Amino acid sequence: MxxxxxxxxxxxxxxxxxxxxxxxxxxxxxxxxxxxxxxxxxxxxxxxxxxxxxxxxxxxxxxxxxxxxxxxxxxxxxxxxxxxxxxxxxxxxxxxxxxxxxxxxxxxxxxxxxxxxRAPLSAQPVIEAGALRFDPADALVTCANERLALTPRERAALEILMRSVGHVVVTQRLETALSQFAEEMSRNAIELVVSRLRRKLAPFPTGVAIETIRSVGYLLRETT
Missing domain, CATH: 3.40.50.2300 (Response regulator)
Structure with a gap:
């Protein structure tokens, strides 16, 4: 949110x-x-x-x-x-x-x-990718019923990638979505967020992988 x-x-x-x-x-x-x-x-x-x-x-x-x-x-x-x-x-x-x-x-x-x-439930469906589940209503990310401890920006980046699973998300889209108003995110900052996100996902059987598409953006790919 x-x-x-x-x-x-x-x-x-x-x-x-x-x-x-x-x-x-x-x-x-x-x-x-x-x-x-x-x-x-x-x-x-x-x-x-x-x-x-x-x-x-x-x-x-x-x-x-x-x-x-x-x-x-x-x-x-x-x-x-x-x-x-x-x-x-x-x-x-x-x-x-x-x-x-x-x-x-x-x-x-x-x-x-x-x-x-009060918003219609259909406006906030649970998002799934591999074994990951993201519930926008309470900003909760789980894998195998275990909650992932993510920062707001890590969670926001993962939400965007999960909504576009199997498709490339350009870096500029992440920069815009993760920025605070009048406080823009740099490409290096986006790389850092994605790197931390990969590390936090690694211990879980997520069934997905985040791939870097050089000079373009990132792709969340299902591995199972």
Missing amino acids: RLLLVEDSARLRSLVSELVKAAGWRIDTVGGIGSAETAIASISYDLILLDLSLPDGDGVSFIRSMRTARNATPIIVLSARNAIDDRIGALDAGADDYLTKPFNSRELLARARAMMR
Whole structure:
């Protein structure tokens, strides 16, 4: 799952990023509406966490413009505004949930999980390749019923390879998918992620192998 946090407080961006990454999800962070519009134009997000008081505009207007453009990405508002009119205004504009600051970190994660459960099950099928199983709903990778301890970027890379099993995944696709917004991954960094992923898969009877296609990308091949 990939989230976008729109928040002008650098401290809160850092805290929420650490929380989300620890939960096994990817997150991009921006400080204003302009940057948020740029992000959603190029990346498909599973959930948006949105502050209402932003330096370049109002969050409610941003929500309304997204819904007018038929962008149905779930939105959880994170705001210090706690008046009932503020809550009603955001929800009526198209927000899916509203959490007032300061909020409990466990509650934020619980609300995010609940939001994702509302998505149709068919939109998040379990992916299989060889003996590997990846469940996007809870970011869980298993082999022979044993959970693999992967970092968020390793898990993201494996998900992409599993979705394209038997086909070459170009390096640029991995660079885009594994990058944080405004923090691009280099080709060397991608090679390092794939190398660590190979080492972590090696002890398991996965029935797959990750091949490097020189100057092009990577291929997940079933070996059994």
